[in-house]
Amino acid sequence: MEKLRFKFMVLGSTDGKTNLICITSIETPDGCIFEIPDELKPVSKHTAILSTDIFTKIKNSLKKRHQSRAVWIPLNTELRKIYLDEGENVQFGEQYLNEITGDTTPSQNNASNNAPEKKSIGKTAERFLIEKFSNKTSNADQWISEFESECDRFEIIQDVEKIEILKHLLEKQCLDWYSSMLIKLTVNSEWAVWKENFCETYGNKGWSQVKYAFSFRFQAGSLLEYATKKERLLLEVNKQIDTQTMINLIVMGLPDYIMDKIDKETVKSTASLYNEIGKHEYVVNRKYFSKNKRTAYDYKVKSDKIKPCTICENLNKGVRFHPEDKCWFKQTEEYNHKRINSKAVNNSVIDVELNNNDKKNE
Structure with missing residues (x-):
């Protein structure tokens, strides 16, 4: 025989973590196929094959697990001595190889199996x-x-x-x-x-997602949460965005009083930016707390100042809260009439008191 057909396949190692190029079978020109034992399948066992130019091309052709190539290799003196005996019986590793027939299937091994492993899709x-x-x-x-x-x-x-x-x-x-x-x-x-x-x-043909990502700004809460979300939004729009542009866009969404505290020269990556941002979380929390506290105080003062309108009370119009100088009833005849009567009554009371006082003085 002048040539043999070697079948090369990428299989998993015993630990399943690395890939190995293996020779799984050898075919003769008359169509007989002989199986290589599991322990002899790794191509590292076939040193004579490794040194051929054909193997270099095979190695470049096999990139992923379970890919295979069947290649005819001409037999030189060394290869013939390794794979054929004097009677041209196929051999390797001091043993004759088993012929694969219709009743014979290649041996299966967890480390090297000719069929792709069954995957659980879910x-x-x-x-x-x-x-x-x-x-x-x-x-x-x-x-x-x-x-x-x-x-x-x-x-x-x-x-x-x-x-x-x-x-x-x-x-x-x-x-x-x-x-x-x-x-x-x-x-x-x-x-x-x-x-x-x-x-x-x-595929999004509009600009809404781009606009949202670029205009997204800090509103409240954690500065770091804002920054990481801003980065994710920008990467979803364009994962090829350069680091400096990413940093600039994140910083531009920060409040001015936080932006002014970050030294531009010290920020060279998003990680260093996040480190700087984390240093100022307390500023946001303190400002937010003070704002809430001041609002609650202002509300209390404001509520204390709001009192029922006495004009409406005197006219039996119910309890109404508005400034007395803006009370609608202040301009009505009813109010003026009551106000005049009230003054007359008060004057009469004053006259009576004055007369009583004069009599006492006598």
């Missing part, structure tokens, strides 16, 4: 480090890009798997769109079509 979705998408998410293009990055991190490569797991990362108001897409395209359609439809449906 549990995997719970481990995604992105928030669920909703109508309130400001940037659909950015979110779907982060979704694809998480799929790569969890080795979700097949289109059908991406479509299945997408359902677990949508809020309820977006599930009608998902159901409609399933009816129109089915789960076996191309992921690129789903992605394009998603971005077209939820």
